[in-house]
Every structure is written in structure tokens, then in C-alpha cells.
Amino acid sequence: MDFNDTPAEAAFREEARAWLKDNVPTEAELADLNLxxxxxxxxxxxxDAGWACIRWPKEYGGxxxxxxxxxxxxxxxxxxxxxxxxxxxxxxxxxAPTLMxxxxxxxxxxxxxxxxxxxxxxxxxxxxxxxxSDLAALRTKxxxxxxxxxxxxxxxxxxxAHYSDYGILVVRTDPNVPKHKGLSYFFLxxxxxxxxxxxxKQLSGDANFNEVYFTDVRIPDSQRLGExxxxxxxxxxxxxxxxxxxxxxxxxxxxxxxLDLAQTVTINDKPAIEDSAVRAKLADxxxxxxxxxxxxxxxxxxxxxxxxxxxxxxxxxxVAAPMAQDMASFAMDLMEMSGAVWDDEDSxxxxxxxxxxxxxxxxxxxxxxxxxxxNIIAERVLGLPQEPRLDKGIxxxxxxxxxx
Amino acid sequence: MNFEFxxxxxxxxxxAHGFLAEHCPMSKVRAxxxxxxxxxxxxxxxxxxxxxxATTIPEEFGGLGLSYLELAVIAEELGRxxxxxxxxxxxxxxxxALLLAGSTxxxxxxxxxxxxxxxxxxxxxxxGPSRATPANLQTAAQGGALNGSKAAVPDGDIAxxxxxxxxxxxxxxxxxxxxxLDGEGVSIRPQRTLDFSRSHARLTFADAPCEPLxxxxxxxxxxxxxxxRAAVLFAWEQVGGAEAALEMAKEYAMGRYAFGxxxxxxxxxxxxxxxxxxxxxxxxxxxYYGAWALxxxxxxxxxxxxxxxxxxxxxxxxxxxxxxxTHGGMGYTWEFDCQFxxxxxxxxxxxxxxxxxxxxxxxxxxxxxxxx
Numbered sequence: 001m002d003f004n005d006t007p008a009e010a011a012f013r014e015e016a017r018a019w020l021k022d023n024v025p026t027e028a029e030l031a032d033l034n035l036x037x038x039x040x041x042x043x044x045x046x047x048d049a050g051w052a053c054i055r056w057p058k059e060y061g062g063x064x065x066x067x068x069x070x071x072x073x074x075x076x077x078x079x080x081x082x083x084x085x086x087x088x089x090x091x092x093x094x095x096a097p098t099l100m101x102x103x104x105x106x107x108x109x110x111x112x113x114x115x116x117x118x119x120x121x122x123x124x125x126x127x128x129x130x131x132x133s134d135l136a137a138l139r140t141k142x143x144x145x146x147x148x149x150x151x152x153x154x155x156x157x158x159x160x161a162h163y164s165d166y167g168i169l170v171v172r173t174d175p176n177v178p179k180h181k182g183l184s185y186f187f188l189x190x191x192x193x194x195x196x197x198x199x200x201k202q203l204s205g206d207a208n209f210n211e212v213y214f215t216d217v218r219i220p221d222s223q224r225l226g227e228x229x230x231x232x233x234x235x236x237x238x239x240x241x242x243x244x245x246x247x248x249x250x251x252x253x254x255x256x257x258x259l260d261l262a263q264t265v266t267i268n269d270k271p272a273i274e275d276s277a278v279r280a281k282l283a284d285x286x287x288x289x290x291x292x293x294x295x296x297x298x299x300x301x302x303x304x305x306x307x308x309x310x311x312x313x314x315x316x317x318x319v320a321a322p323m324a325q326d327m328a329s330f331a332m333d334l335m336e337m338s339g340a341v342w343d344d345e346d347s348x349x350x351x352x353x354x355x356x357x358x359x360x361x362x363x364x365x366x367x368x369x370x371x372x373x374x375n376i377i378a379e380r381v382l383g384l385p386q387e388p389r390l391d392k393g394i395x396x397x398x399x400x401x402x403x404x
Numbered sequence: 405m406n407f408e409f410x411x412x413x414x415x416x417x418x419x420a421h422g423f424l425a426e427h428c429p430m431s432k433v434r435a436x437x438x439x440x441x442x443x444x445x446x447x448x449x450x451x452x453x454x455x456x457x458a459t460t461i462p463e464e465f466g467g468l469g470l471s472y473l474e475l476a477v478i479a480e481e482l483g484r485x486x487x488x489x490x491x492x493x494x495x496x497x498x499x500x501a502l503l504l505a506g507s508t509x510x511x512x513x514x515x516x517x518x519x520x521x522x523x524x525x526x527x528x529x530x531x532g533p534s535r536a537t538p539a540n541l542q543t544a545a546q547g548g549a550l551n552g553s554k555a556a557v558p559d560g561d562i563a564x565x566x567x568x569x570x571x572x573x574x575x576x577x578x579x580x581x582x583x584x585l586d587g588e589g590v591s592i593r594p595q596r597t598l599d600f601s602r603s604h605a606r607l608t609f610a611d612a613p614c615e616p617l618x619x620x621x622x623x624x625x626x627x628x629x630x631x632x633r634a635a636v637l638f639a640w641e642q643v644g645g646a647e648a649a650l651e652m653a654k655e656y657a658m659g660r661y662a663f664g665x666x667x668x669x670x671x672x673x674x675x676x677x678x679x680x681x682x683x684x685x686x687x688x689x690x691x692y693y694g695a696w697a698l699x700x701x702x703x704x705x706x707x708x709x710x711x712x713x714x715x716x717x718x719x720x721x722x723x724x725x726x727x728x729x730t731h732g733g734m735g736y737t738w739e740f741d742c743q744f745x746x747x748x749x750x751x752x753x754x755x756x757x758x759x760x761x762x763x764x765x766x767x768x769x770x771x772x773x774x775x776x
Contacts, residue, residue, distance in 0.1 A: 001473060001696050002406055009405070068405070259774060273771065276764065283763035286770060287715040291686025294693045297407040304405045312689070315682045371671070377681055378674035382654055385669040 043118025061116030091122030183231030442603030452521020466516030483644030488601030490559035498525020505618030538577030560605030575621015642716035687719035710766035
């Protein structure tokens, strides 16, 4: 049992470090660019040197690297803190694996290199007002017209739809069969006529995602992934990749800030950290973040041996998101009346805890709610049976629906 | 990155699992619960024959000279089986105290007997229902004679030798004293315990012959170091127990029907068991960290040990109580086995100090790391 790289891993890490040292953009380079321009500059630079999407095959813009090399690269890149690139995560992390699994060769050659280089950005058009946790209840319909499909309906919670070039889309092509069997999967040009994007203002005041409306949008049949009626299976490929991130730190920066805060503020004129109730909470959160960290290490060990990690990583989001919420709330309590102040100058840690408090409700829902994640652990890891479903085996258009 | 047990260690786990399935089924635990004996000494002898009691003892003292990773693997399986033996007292505490602070002569005298299982050791610190500190110790040694009384000494009624924490003048205020329990001036009163399969006793010393283990005035430092090491091994027993309790709850929920379907299909049950899985996974991963720190003698052992310990206490408590809850009324009967984990979880969580004590130690370690 040790934390050391194998010789091959150490050599790879050294190569990655050396390249990053010479190529990470300087502050001056980024100064006059907006976030999108910064992201594209860094992504293209990585791509040109063979450091973008390194696990992908070379012919699609990657490097043919192993899973453990990907992790090493991520660790080294993360050391530079906050390099821009979040806008590519859905395309590279979800759309690309789906294209790789289900796309035709010409799709892969056309789209994957531009996903890797950051020249084209993709979004994911899955959730609907009536299809969230029960995604397969989605209603946006596609009707065949010659070699094309005509799409009508609405998607929601679509991150980055307003700046995306392409989208992956799951729609209902047959309402007369049970819900999972009537779906098909496409990708489309987001500039197609009839696509309309409207930002959603979140409770935090930000607007990171959108509603997307489809009015007689036409998609060529050649942009279908999988067979007609096979859309659910294709969607599973996408969703598995959504939930498959490894080695998450578990809100580590928030924990360190909380520890600092507890050493700074006072309770009855003594540092808060001397209070036993405060100590108990800090200890419990440390146990969780440490447990997540070393769970990640266990998965990395499996990758390092060329094996598939076990199911233990499925706990990550379910632990990290509620914990971050509780830590933020507690931090504000420690500030007493000042906890209500959200001010870059006056708030400890420049308002980090207030910002986290307002952002976290979204994280507990996005990418599978806490409740869905618990179901996934219960069913796929522990092997417990599903709840009986009232819509099972019933044609979609006969399933009872609520007002939504 | 190789944050995993080796193939040999995993093989040992399988062997231990198979051995305990054969020699320590739940019926054996129940026999101790229902019977007059306070431990299964026949099982203890078999465990000693397997060499488990000799795991980390160097070969020169009659041991196997294996690492703490092997001991962690064995601990996990003993915890899973809720084994009714004095293993933790004799191996993680008495043996380790001798290894940590004993003179060569003391090691030569005691380690071969502890290795072979011929002698059972224990560690006596508590004097009553309060957190022990050097300042509140009453038991004292003077001129080779020990006076005072120790309570809740694990396996104290069957142990042959005890390492006793006693008051000392100067230094950190404590000394470790080695006492033979069949000697003069020692009276032993078994105490009724929550977990009948793990007895406790009150030991009273009236001019009992004793000899110091390590320098007087360093006894508290040795105790803290000993407990940091033991905490990792206790944590592995707790992780094994927590997984067994979850497994028990799962099996029952799959087979028990209510309102026409398995109760395992209700989200109220599924989410409860998913929560147990989450807690167990965190505890196991923290146990890896603790085992690594223990085995390498890392400077961060106090933090790693406290993290493993707190995590494991919480996981086993949750799994053991929710196992009963999942079983419904039958879980509350004497006849069902749920009680064993519930009893053992609490016993392990207060042996070597409570959750609160370890939370406190954990944050102290974090503060020290932050200041460094």
C-alpha cells in the first residue's frame, strides 16, 4: 500500500508537468479576454500539443492515454487552479462518449476533433418540465417527414444552450408504446431554425441554464444515434458518463476556509474552535471529505492496475453536496449576525460561504437528485428491487399525468 | 498509486473469513451470550493456533513479524464475525503496549506467551464514568506496589496480565505499570456488560506487585500513541461489523414482504440502506488511510487514526441500529442475531474512548497540521 506512481506513471507526470510549466496561459495573456475566449485559447493550446481529451484515440483528437494518465493530467492541471474550461465539460464529458459509442465513423471524424479543440461547444437537451428524475417521461416529440424528423416541444435546465453549437437530444418518436421504448436520440445544430433559447434565473440570481423551445425544428435522419426506439439505451451511455467522475475532493476548499473561520471568530470570547460542539461538527465533516478522498484513491488504484473501479465512487455527489450546504450554513452561524451579510469586502472568505449556500441547492438536484442517487446506490450497488411502477408496460399516451 | 491491500493480504482475508465462518458462526456468539462463559476460549485457542495473535510480534519474540496491514485484515474479519474473544485487548492493546514501551526483558518474558495465546493481556485505564486524564488518575504505583481501582477493564476477568495506567510524579503525570493478575493484592470483580460476549471487570489493587513499562512520566504519551495505533485496528473491526450488519439488513429486506412486495423495494428502506452503504464506504476508505499511516509510521497517524475511528464508530452505530429497525419487531427479539451487532457496536465505540473524545483528538490534529 503506497501513494507512489509506478515508474511509467511518474514519467508521464513529469512530461505533463514540464508541458504545463511552459504553456499555462499567463495573466497578461488572459487579461483582455472574456471567459469564453479564455477557455477557447487554453483548450486550443492543449489540443495543438496533444494534451486535450487525452484518453480519446489519436485519430479523434486525443492522445490514446490510459485512465490513470487522465487522472494524473487532471491532478497536474488542477495545481494551476481555476484554469478556464468548464464550458467544454458537457460536450467532452457526455456528448463525446455517446458519439464514440453510438456514432457512425463519419460523425466521429467530423465532430470529435472539434470537441477536443474547443472550437465547437455542445449542450445536453434531456430534462423537460414533465421529465426530470423520471427522464423517460419526456414529451418533446419527433415525427418522421421523408429523410428528416420534425421536432416540437420544450427542454429545460440546459446548461450553456445559449452559447452551444450543437446539442444532444432525446425525444419521443412513438407515444403508443411504453415510455422507455418510444424514445430516439439525435444530435442537432443549435442554430437550426425553430430553436429558441431562454435563460432561467436561478434563486441565486445567476442564470447558468436555459429553457429551449423547439418549433418545427428539422433534423436529418443521419443525425440519429442508435435505432429508432433505442433512445433510452443511448441516453444511459450519456448519463453513466455524467456520474462517472473520479477523485473529487469533497468540498475541500470550503472545509479549509471553515477551519480558518473557526479559528478566527469567537464564541464567548474564546476562539470558536475551542467549543466542543464546533469541534464535533468539524471532525464529522473532515471524516466525510477524507473518506471521499481515499475512496477516490481506491478507485485510482484500480485504474492504475488497469481494472474498472468498483461502485464505491457512486457516493461522491450524495455526500459532498449536502455536506457543502451544511458547512456553509454552519459557517454563517459562526459569524452570528454578520452571517447575513454577503459582501466581498466585509464577509469572511470574500463571501464564499454565502455563495455556496445559495449555489448548493442546485447541486443537490442537478445530475440526479440526492434521492435518485440514493436509489441508484440501493438498486445498482446493493441490488435492491425497484419500486413497482404504475406506468410499467402501459403505452405512454395512456399513462396518467399531473397538471405539469 | 497502489492504495490497496496486496494479493497476499487479500488471500489472508479470504482465509480468515473461511476460518471464522467455520469456527465462529453466529451460533457460537449466541452460545457465549446464553452461557456462563464470558468468552469463547476454545475459539481463542484456535485463533492463536492460526497465528493471528502473533501477527505483528517480531520473530525474535515468537511472533510472525508481519505488518499492520495483515492485522487490519484479520481485525475486519473478527469484526464481521462479532467474535467473542479478547483479541482487541490482548493484541491491539497489551501486545502493542509491550512492543511500544516494554524493555527487552519484558518483551522476552511476555511476547512469546501473548503470541501463542497462552497468556491473555489487557489494558486498564478507566476508573469510572468519566473521561480519563492524567490529572484524575487515582491509581498509583510506589516502590513496586500498585494501589487503586480500575473499572471497565475489557476482558479483565480472563486476562493474565494487565498494563495499568497509573499516576506518576513529574513528566506527563502518568506511568504504565505491568501487573500479573493472578498475583497478590489483585482482586477481580466481573462487571455485567452490554455485550455479554466481551466481558469487563473491575480490578482492585492493594499493594499489588507491579513493574513500570517504559519511563514513569511518559505513561500518558505512550497511552496516546498506543490508542492512536489501536484506533486503526478497532476501526477495521467496526468496518467489518458494519458491513455484516448492512448485509443482514439487506437479506432480510429482500425476503420480507409487506403490502404485497419486498420491503427492500420501498424507498424508506432503500434510502436507509443506501445511507448505511455510504457511511460504510467512507469508514472503509478512512480505514485504508489509517492502515497506511499505521503501517508506515507516518507523522499524520494521529489525524488518520482519529478519522478512521470516528468514521467507523458512526458507520457501525448506524448500521447496527438500522439493521434492527429494518427487521421490525423480529429484530428486537432475543432469538434474532441483530442484537449482536448493536451490542458490539456500542462496546467498540466506548472502548479506547468515545466518539466525542476522538472528534476532539481529530480537530487537535487538524489544528496542529494547520499551524505547521
